[in-house]
Amino acid sequence: MKVKKAEIVAVTARADQYPPDDMPEVAFAGRSNVGKSSLLNLLTGRKKLAKISGTPGKTRTINFYEINDEFRIVDLPGYGYAKVSKSESDKWGAMMDEYMQTREGLLRVIQLVDIRHEPTALDKQMYDYLKYYELSGTIVATKADKISRNQLQKNISVIRKGLDADKSDVIIPVSALAKSGDEELLDEIDKIITGQYLK
Numbered sequence: 001m002k003v004k005k006a007e008i009v010a011v012t013a014r015a016d017q018y019p020p021d022d023m024p025e026v027a028f029a030g031r032s033n034v035g036k037s038s039l040l041n042l043l044t045g046r047k048k049l050a051k052i053s054g055t056p057g058k059t060r061t062i063n064f065y066e067i068n069d070e071f072r073i074v075d076l077p078g079y080g081y082a083k084v085s086k087s088e089s090d091k092w093g094a095m096m097d098e099y100m101q102t103r104e105g106l107l108r109v110i111q112l113v114d115i116r117h118e119p120t121a122l123d124k125q126m127y128d129y130l131k132y133y134e135l136s137g138t139i140v141a142t143k144a145d146k147i148s149r150n151q152l153q154k155n156i157s158v159i160r161k162g163l164d165a166d167k168s169d170v171i172i173p174v175s176a177l178a179k180s181g182d183e184e185l186l187d188e189i190d191k192i193i194t195g196q197y198l199k
Helices: 036-044 086-102 121-132 149-163 182-193
Strands: 006-012 025-030 062-067 071-075 106-114 138-142 170-173
Touching: 025 036, 025 086, 025 138, 025 182, 036 062, 036 071, 036 138, 036 182, 062 086, 071 182, 086 106, 106 121, 106 149, 106 182, 121 149, 138 149, 138 182, 149 170, 170 182
Parallel strands: 025 071, 025 106, 106 138, 138 170
Antiparallel strands: 006 062, 062 071
């Protein structure tokens, strides 16, 4: 798949602000600072489509990006940032919950984890949640440029084991810095939205 057109169509804090539920959607979920915005910019070839912040926990909204007038990538708030108050964190959780449970066009939530580290308890909790709602199946291991090629498969195995991921789950190492893994991920998204995977 080639991304020819990408634009942000909605920045939302409530369900009544979502765009119409009229096209397939693939969402990104991951811990704060895992690299969701960088990944979005890499996939779309647009350096500033998604704002990148040095401060974790900056994305407090659900952001909808329309791609090729065919589908949307939805950026969910990062989870697990300690400096966010519990009430704020609960609010984000409820917001994501509502989106994931009510959105008809949502086909898959792609979970992002940092390839350098073993998945955290929150990563595992998110994986289990996505699996329960039949939204799991694709994991992106970000910041792949930070480890050697020799470590790659070992670290992917650690992620698979740490999440207790299904054997059929696809884990794609990606680096926004080295611009690698994006084509593989776009092919994976193409399979999801064209129905080559049954939900």
